[in-house]
Amino acid sequence: MNELLPLKAVGVSRFYEGTPVVNDASLTLEPGKITALLGQSGAGKSTLLRLFAGLEPVDAGEILLGDKVLSSTSTHVPAESRSIGLIFQDFALFPHLNALDNVGFGLKGMTKEARRRESGEWLERLGLSHRAKAYPHQLSGGEQQRVSIARALAAKPVAILMDEPFSGLDVTLKSEVRRIALAAVSEAGIPALLVSHDAAEAMRDADRIAVMRKGVILQEDTPEALYLNPTSLPVARALGPLFPVARADLPEAWATKLPEADSYCLRPEAIRLSGDESGVPMEVVSAQRTSALMELKLKYNGHDTLRGIGIGARRPSPGETVKVTLSPEFVFCLPPESA
Structure with missing residues (x-):
């Protein structure tokens, strides 16, 4: 198992055509904690996630795993070499593979039997052992998302990054899928980032929340502390009506x-x-x-x-x-x- 280390952004910035989309942002994702990155569309949340993942380079600052530099202005470890799990809204399952084989796709250096056993165990944790042989088009949206999460966790990543993973689900499915999926993420004990524009979701699901606006992280704390002790009007509004x-x-x-x-x-x-x-x-x-x-x-x-x-x-x-x-x-x- 990978050593559990914090994933950190230290003063990172990212510019598009000279405009800062992420501006001097610092955020530490602690092992075993789900940190929600909360803000409206255009706040820079997904861009910061992409900087953590290595999908984009930083224009200033550093991304670190423990003390190891993953990104700086002189260093860039590619995304495929970071062992960071990614979960997006669109599920991104392989249509020609069944659920079991989708989960096992990223399991390298294992025998076929060991890979199938590991994949089956993760499907069971996500409540999908009975759907192991089903193909993506035969699965509901909630089932597809749980397969996606099982695949990400089965690879034993050093951290997991989730970009609005439940926003595309039917409202009747969302609560149960979220509960099962995030329980599995917490159980993995790795740093986890949940990008969201939904304050209720962030307060319910996260151990800590960072509020982002115009590329800047305004305040980061526990949900309770942010709700009761906001330091600015934008933070207070981000957490609920005023x-x-x-x-x-x-x-x-x-x-x-x-x-x-x-x-x-x-x-x-x-x-x-x-x-x-x-x-x-x-x-x-x-x-x-x-x-x-x-x-x-x-x-x-x-x-x-x-x-x-x-x-x-x-x-x-x-x-x-x-x-x-x-x-x-x-x-x-x-x-x-x-x-």
Whole structure:
């Protein structure tokens, strides 16, 4: 088995026609951890993945496996020599090979029997032993993606890089496929990168998240730390919805619990219905149920609509007065977003 080493980007940049697509980015992928790279289209996520993989050269900085330089301005270990597993949205299975042979394709230096045994074990881990003889066109999208992941892991890579691997799957399949696939990735104990534009997916599946915007990594931490302690408005927005509120529009009892500022950014869960008589009375403008939660629009003192959430079986009616409380941990004072 390969020695488990971190895969690191240290101050890497990549330019296209003089424009930085990745700009002085540093990120360490630790063994046994899934790190999500989160950002909108064009943020530079896939380009950074390609730099890790060796599919593109760096224009500045270094890519290292442990202390070994894989990429620099003077060194470039080709992708096929890095032993890094790659998983993309399009599965990239060989149409003329069945599932068992697709998994075994990258297993070199083994007898045919040993290769088939190893491939079968990986299909079993991914819940596909019963589909070993099926060809890609006979497999569902979720089954094809699990075969792709089994193939990548069977080769015992030093790290695995996944570029939006589940985004092409039907929503009814995605949850189960993701659970099985990422459990296998975690079990392998190698560094793993998950490129995503879906904040909920990143927070659910990753041990750490790096938020990327315009080629720059803005902040990297655990999902919990990023959600509750963002250092900038773009990071806070990347992790979930926010809405601005002026201090003067909040009840005085709430404002005294918050740091001194003219305005704040609130997550919807900052304002919620109280289960008892505690809280500030507010008028319900609208209440819409979204599965377990209700999304609320509320009026305080007859104006200035606020947004919040409710939990429970009963949905309040427009015009009804309800008691509302504030959770200060979901309120942020953040510097204005730069251009």
